[in-house]
Amino acid sequence: MSNIVEKLTTDQESDTLENIHREKTSGKVSDKWESYLKVYDRTFAPLKDKKISLLEIGVQNGGSLEVWSKYFKNAGAIVGCDINPLCRNLTYQDPRIHLVVGDANAAEIIKTVTQISPRFDIIVDDGSHVSNDIINSFNLYFPLVQPGGIYVVEDTHTLYYKSHGGGLERKKTATAFFKLFADLVNYEHWDSKRTIEELLGNFSSGSKLPEEVKAGWVESVEFRNSLIIIRKELVPTHAKLGARLIVGADAAVVNLKASVEQAASTKVSKASRKWF
Numbered sequence: 034m035s036n037i038v039e040k041l042t043t044d045q046e047s048d049t050l051e052n053i054h055r056e057k058t059s060g061k062v063s064d065k066w067e068s069y070l071k072v073y074d075r076t077f078a079p080l081k082d083k084k085i086s087l088l089e090i091g092v093q094n095g096g097s098l099e100v101w102s103k104y105f106k107n108a109g110a111i112v113g114c115d116i117n118p119l120c121r122n123l124t125y126q127d128p129r130i131h132l133v134v135g136d137a138n139a140a141e142i143i144k145t146v147t148q149i150s151p152r153f154d155i156i157v158d159d160g161s162h163v164s165n166d167i168i169n170s171f172n173l174y175f176p177l178v179q180p181g182g183i184y185v186v187e188d189t190h191t192l193y194y195k196s197h198g199g200g201l202e203r204k205k206t207a208t209a210f211f212k213l214f215a216d217l218v219n220y221e222h223w224d225s226k227r228t229i230e231e232l233l234g235n236f237s238s239g240s241k242l243p244e245e246v247k248a249g250w251v252e253s254v255e256f257r258n259s260l261i262i263i264r265k266e267l268v269p270t271h272a273k274l275g276a277r278l279i280v281g282a283d284a285a286v287v288n289l290k291a292s293v294e295q296a297a298s299t300k301v302s303k304a305s306r307k308w309f
């Protein structure tokens with residue numbers, strides 16, 4: 034769908050996430066930047082009517098869970114987790130909404146979360162926004178994302194703040210970690226014997242890089258202002274480029290088919306091949 038068509042479609046619908054959020058005048062408070070809602074409307078549209086499970090780390094006043102539950106009307110489980118004990122006072126009429134109170138990265142809390150739903154189609158990290166916590170949460174929760182699912186980190190502007198373990202020049206921030214996912218998804222083209230563990234394994238204290246990352250489950254990483262969106266593959270693979278599909282009959286300028294066959298028959302490494 035072109036951006037224009039996509040925009041028209043989402044503008045015409047009344048039950049967009051943006052509309053649901055903007056029109057929420059009662060119930061619990063929800064706090065989102067408007068640009069996120071527009072991105073979410075495009076990103077989550079294919080999942081909107083499905084029986085999804087969603088986890089949000091950090092719920093504060095709890096209103097975002099009400100917004101998610103209204104948008105994903107067929108959702109099976111909407112789970113929120115917050116470290117603030119005051120969140121124990123939050124109650125919901127909707128039986129699909131569950132709240133777990135405690136540190137999202139603590140083993141017993143992850144166990145409680147997975148007892149509610151063992152896997153999630155969408156995970157949104159809107160928790161502490163501290164660099165080390167964000168990496169730990171990704172390492173601990175990305176394995177729980179369903180194949181084809183989506184992991185979102187919100188408010189990554191904080192990763193430019195020293196108070197949150199960030200800063201443009203800092204080497205070990207969550208932003209620096211996720212920037213390397215651009216290399217991760219291009220793993221099949223690496224000209225180095227460096228491993229994925231060596232590249233990404235020593236960014237955090239408190240968690241290990243999950244096997245899923247090393248096995249090729251990361252499909253893509255998308256950077257937006259204050260948002261990082263990671264998609265999980267349907268099946269794990271590092272061979273993401275796929276087959277080269279040269280079609281048509283007339284190659285009046287470069288005989289691509291012959292060049293590709295010649296390159297394939299000579300034993301040159303993929304990285305040193307000349308790509309036309």
Ligand SMILES: C[S@@+](CC[C@H](N)C(=O)[O-])C[C@H]1O[C@@H](n2cnc3c(N)ncnc32)[C@H](O)[C@@H]1O
Nearest residue numbers: 063064091092093097115116117136137160161
């Ligand atoms: C920005 S607020 C969440 C706002 C909410 N998602 C919304 O859209 O309205 C961040 C919340 O994360 C919670 N938090 C911070 N560290 C956390 C942790 N380690 N585990 C779970 N929640 C955490 C805080 O208590 C706070 O309520």
